[in-house]
Structures are given as structure tokens and as C-alpha cells.
Amino acid sequence: MNDTSKHQGLRNQLAKLLEEKGIRSKNVLDAIRLIPRHLFLDSSFENFAYQDKAFPIGADQTISQPYTVAFQSELLDIKKDDKILEIGTGSGYQTAVLCAMGATVYSIERQNKLFKRTSLLLPKLGFNPKKLIFGDGYKGLPEVAPFDSIIVTAGAPFIPQPLMAQLKVGGKLVIPLGEENQIMTMLIRKNETQFEKHEYGEFRFVPLLEDKN
Ligand code: SAH
Numbered sequence: 413m414n415d416t417s418k419h420q421g422l423r424n425q426l427a428k429l430l431e432e433k434g435i436r437s438k439n440v441l442d443a444i445r446l447i448p449r450h451l452f453l454d455s456s457f458e459n460f461a462y463q464d465k466a467f468p469i470g471a472d473q474t475i476s477q478p479y480t481v482a483f484q485s486e487l488l489d490i491k492k493d494d495k496i497l498e499i500g501t502g503s504g505y506q507t508a509v510l511c512a513m514g515a516t517v518y519s520i521e522r523q524n525k526l527f528k529r530t531s532l533l534l535p536k537l538g539f540n541p542k543k544l545i546f547g548d549g550y551k552g553l554p555e556v557a558p559f560d561s562i563i564v565t566a567g568a569p570f571i572p573q574p575l576m577a578q579l580k581v582g583g584k585l586v587i588p589l590g591e592e593n594q595i596m597t598m599l600i601r602k603n604e605t606q607f608e609k610h611e612y613g614e615f616r617f618v619p620l621l622e623d624k625n
Contacts, residue, residue: 427441543556595612
């Protein structure tokens with residue numbers, strides 16, 4: 413598969429749709445227009461890749477719906493060179509959006525097959541996260557913390573305490589909370605001990621799984 417003007421046209425349409433659905437951030441919409449989503453999917457999805465839908469990526473996981481990616485990315489309000497931790501690399505599409513927005517990105521994935529595939533794909537497409545990690549996102553990445561923002565891209569039954577501890581003061585944690593459906597939730601760290609909580613309506617994610625090791 414390659415990237416053609418037809419794909420570019422579909423991406424422009426997708427960005428327009430997301431704008432109509434309420435996405436305002438120019439940085440986010442620019443990233444949607446830039447990133448060849450069809451190359452993050454199996455070739456059998458090529459004709460659907462720019463629909464605003466989630467699709468299977470193997471290992472029982474999905475690439476998030478573009479609206480969800482855009483919504484979470486807008487909440488993070490990324491500034492250039494922000495240090496961001498992503499939990500749930502999956503296809504790497506959200507990772508690429510964060511890279512395109514100028515962030516320094518660390519991303520953790522617990523499925524080895526996806527970790528390996530995405531580790532090869534992202535640099536091939538010209539996206540260079542600082543580090544992709546095979547491991548358990550519930551633990552975060554204490555050796556690199558604190559982070560300007562943390563984004564969780566799987567449905568979490570509760571807020572993992574290590575992720576709160578690894579946020580800078582003023583930093584944001586964007587996490588879909590719940591079992592069956594999730595409420596998009598943002599915590600802003602006010603100081604060492606206090607967090608402000610905001611909620612943004614229902615979304616649907618695959619579950620954030622506890623490590624069995
Ligand atoms: N951002 C990804 C979303 C993939 S779905 C994309 O748009 O493609 C969520 C991902 O979270 C899956 O790949 C799943 O394997 C991963 N995941 C689930 N539990 C995890 C955990 N505890 N630590 C790290 N990754 C996890």
C-alpha cells in the first residue's frame with residue numbers, strides 16, 4: 413500500500429467531519445490531515461480507513477475511532493516538546509498524532525505482537541516516538557516521570573495510582589473510566605496532593621488489562 417492523493421482527499425474529508433463534530437484544535441486537525449491512517453491497518457481495510465470508526469488490528473484489539481483520538485488529543489492541549497506518556501500503543505496511530513503535534517512521546521503496550529509491529533511501522537512512516545515500551549501500563553514509567561500529560565487509550569476500571577503520581581503539577585491525565593462503557597475523564601494536578609476532575613461523556617474502548625505476570 414502507498415499514500416496517494418485519493419487518500420489525502422479522504423483525510424481532508426475526515427478532518428472536516430471531525431470539525432463538524434466539535435473538534436476545534438488546529439494542531440489536532442492538521443495531524444488528522446497528515447497521518448496516513450490506512451497504513452496503520454491491514455490492507456483489507458484500505459477502503460474504510462478514513463471512516464470515523466474503530467477497526468480490528470489483531471490480538472483482539474482495535475485502532476481507536478478518529479473522533480476519539482482527536483477528542484483525547486484536544487483535551488491534552490499539547491505544546492511542542494511536552495513529555496507525554498501513552499498507555500496502549502496498539503496500532504500506533506494515536507502515537508503518530510502525538511508525534512505530529514511535536515510531543516516527546518513514550519508509549520507502553522502489553523501485547524507483544526502489536527508492540528513489535530508498531531515498533532517497525534512508526535519509524536518507517538517517519539514518526540519517531542522517544543521510546544516504545546513492552547510492558548504494563550498500570551505501572552506507568554517511573555524512571556522517566558514526571559510527565560506533562562498522560563493519555564490512556566483503553567478503558568480503565570479505576571485510575572491507576574502510579575499514573576497520578578507520575579504527573580507534573582499542572583499536568584493532565586486523560587483516561588476513559590469504566591467497565592462496559594467509559595466516561596472520558598481528565599484529572600489536572602493542582603499540587604502535590606490535589607487533583608481537579610473533569611468528565612466529558614461516554615466513549616467505548618477495549619479494556620485496560622492487568623498484567624498477569
Ligand atoms: N491508541 C491505540 C489504541 C489501541 S486499543 C490505537 O489507536 O491503535 C488499546 C491498547 O491498549 C491495546 O493495544 C491493548 O493491548 C493495550 N493495553 C491494554 N491493557 C494494557 C496495559 N495494562 N498496558 C499497556 N497496554 C495495554
